[in-house]
Amino acid sequence: MKDRATNGAAWSILPFPSASSSACRRAQRKDLLNALRVSESPVILDFSECRSLSFEDIDLLLECLAQVAGRDKQMVFVAGSSATRVLLEVTRISSLAPVFNSIEEVLAHPQGAAERDSEDRAEGRTEEHQGASQSQTLWSA
Amino acid sequence: MELGALVMVPGGDDFTGMREAQPHGLAAFENPRAPYCSRMPILGNDVLQSWMERVRKLGVQSLWLASGAGVGAATNALAEFARQGIERLLVIELKSYAELDLADLLRFHCERRNPVTEAHDAWGQLGVRLLDRPALRATGGKRESCCSPAESAQTPYQFSGYAKRILSARERQELVGDGLTGACAMRPLGTQIREQVWIGEGVKIATSARVIGPTYIGARTIVGAGATIGPFASVERDCVVDCGTTVERSTVLPDTYLAPGLLIRNGLVDGRHLEHLGWGAVADLESAGLGSRIPRRGARREQFSSATTDDRSRGDNAVAWNFASSSNASQPWLQVEL
Numbered sequence: 001m002k003d004r005a006t007n008g009a010a011w012s013i014l015p016f017p018s019a020s021s022s023a024c025r026r027a028q029r030k031d032l033l034n035a036l037r038v039s040e041s042p043v044i045l046d047f048s049e050c051r052s053l054s055f056e057d058i059d060l061l062l063e064c065l066a067q068v069a070g071r072d073k074q075m076v077f078v079a080g081s082s083a084t085r086v087l088l089e090v091t092r093i094s095s096l097a098p099v100f101n102s103i104e105e106v107l108a109h110p111q112g113a114a115e116r117d118s119e120d121r122a123e124g125r126t127e128e129h130q131g132a133s134q135s136q137t138l139w140s141a
Numbered sequence: 142m143e144l145g146a147l148v149m150v151p152g153g154d155d156f157t158g159m160r161e162a163q164p165h166g167l168a169a170f171e172n173p174r175a176p177y178c179s180r181m182p183i184l185g186n187d188v189l190q191s192w193m194e195r196v197r198k199l200g201v202q203s204l205w206l207a208s209g210a211g212v213g214a215a216t217n218a219l220a221e222f223a224r225q226g227i228e229r230l231l232v233i234e235l236k237s238y239a240e241l242d243l244a245d246l247l248r249f250h251c252e253r254r255n256p257v258t259e260a261h262d263a264w265g266q267l268g269v270r271l272l273d274r275p276a277l278r279a280t281g282g283k284r285e286s287c288c289s290p291a292e293s294a295q296t297p298y299q300f301s302g303y304a305k306r307i308l309s310a311r312e313r314q315e316l317v318g319d320g321l322t323g324a325c326a327m328r329p330l331g332t333q334i335r336e337q338v339w340i341g342e343g344v345k346i347a348t349s350a351r352v353i354g355p356t357y358i359g360a361r362t363i364v365g366a367g368a369t370i371g372p373f374a375s376v377e378r379d380c381v382v383d384c385g386t387t388v389e390r391s392t393v394l395p396d397t398y399l400a401p402g403l404l405i406r407n408g409l410v411d412g413r414h415l416e417h418l419g420w421g422a423v424a425d426l427e428s429a430g431l432g433s434r435i436p437r438r439g440a441r442r443e444q445f446s447s448a449t450t451d452d453r454s455r456g457d458n459a460v461a462w463n464f465a466s467s468s469n470a471s472q473p474w475l476q477v478e479l
Contacts (some may be wrong), residue, residue: 058429058430082417083422083424084424085420086408087424089404089417090408090424091402091403
């Protein structure tokens with residue numbers, strides 16, 4: 001877990017498990033859930049190292065979302081690749097937490113991320129068209 | 142003057158290889174790994190068939206088909222047509238849907254006395270050209286193009302009617318939208334059940350599912366409870382859209398299963414792959430457990446291969462053509478009677 005601070009707000013950057021061996025992945029998965037549990041700061045879940053998402057990854061992602069749900073904790077995703085971003089949209093996970101292209105983008109617009117997150121929570125993100133316009137605005141790579 | 146016609150299908154399976162396996166039909170040749178093959182149905186329609194119909198209206202009784210690896214070989218072997226006595230050859234590369242009047246193209250070609258006439262629209266070549274015997278002879282040994290730069294530079298036939306390239310997922314989706322809204326002559330192959338909503342034969346839609354026009358649902362497709370199809374969606378034949386999944390401004394190609402609860406928006410799904418039309422990214426749905434290709438049943442294959450001409454109009458993409466017995470395995474093309 002890395003920590004990055006910007007404008008006074010510290011972000012915990014958690015890499016999403018990407019190891020090729022299943023034993024390593026299990027360990028990474030455990031570490032990720034532990035880190036999410038103990039982290040007090042907002043979290044960036046970073047998919048940059050993931051080439052694709054398997055059904056186990058999506059399962060883990062839902063566990064991560066469940067982990068932060070109900071706690072006053074902000075979580076954002078860094079998709080890393082457009083293919084991952086497509087999968088986040090297809091599974092509607094992008095409607096539960098903001099998705100960015102890079103860590104730098106999150107750090108450059110921390111206020112924007114926070115505002116989007118709070119707006120999303122307030123509105124329950126039931127209007128999916130908002131998710132689409134957000135995705136299109138943010139994805140420029 | 143004897144007019145011949147050659148249709149080249151880029152990206153498809155090799156027709157000549159299919160001859161032994163499917164002696165009476167071509168419908169089962171579709172390549173599941175080629176998401177943008179121009180033979181993939183559009184609103185249930187086969188673009189190849191629409192071109193064949195236009196060729197038939199010219200009075201041509203048979204044409205040659207080349208596909209897959211055969212396309213390159215056929216391009217390099219056009220001189221062979223001249224040797225067979227063909228005076229003039231219409232070559233259609235299946236990369237566009239164009240509502241082209243081939244008789245008018247032929248008239249233009251004759252008036253100009255060009256050895257080669259290429260049909261263009263505002264965006265360039267449509268992949269349709271007429272070649273006279275001298276131009277056919279001149280193609281012998283040329284590898285890249287079937288006409289020289291000088292021939293290409295001759296006045297092209299400018300087409301101002303409706304045309305769309307079909308090898309790009311985005312333009313393909315635009316054609317779907319135009320077909321659904323009546324902006325082109327292509328009509329969805331099925332029954333119109335209400336305004337701008339068409340369904341094929343044997344479609345099953347759960348009562349809690351929503352179908353929002355303009356939309357097309359192909360034959361035998363199943364739409365699960367709480368699913369939403371449309372607007373501007375085309376779910377082709379034999380698909381399953383599971384419960385709660387939304388398909389919007391997208392195309393789902395035949396024999397595709399979509400898992401529950403998905404949001405397919407601005408995409409082209411072909412079995413296990415999804416291409417996002419906006420981002421151009423291709424995601425693997427199958428490894429994520431979100432979609433897959435539905436294996437074809439043997440019975441369905443039989444049904445395709447035994448389909449008759451009348452069956453073509455019945456909401457299926459089944460096509461049955463009779464191959465002329467003169468087809469020669471050494472040729473890179475296959476002769477089809479119209």
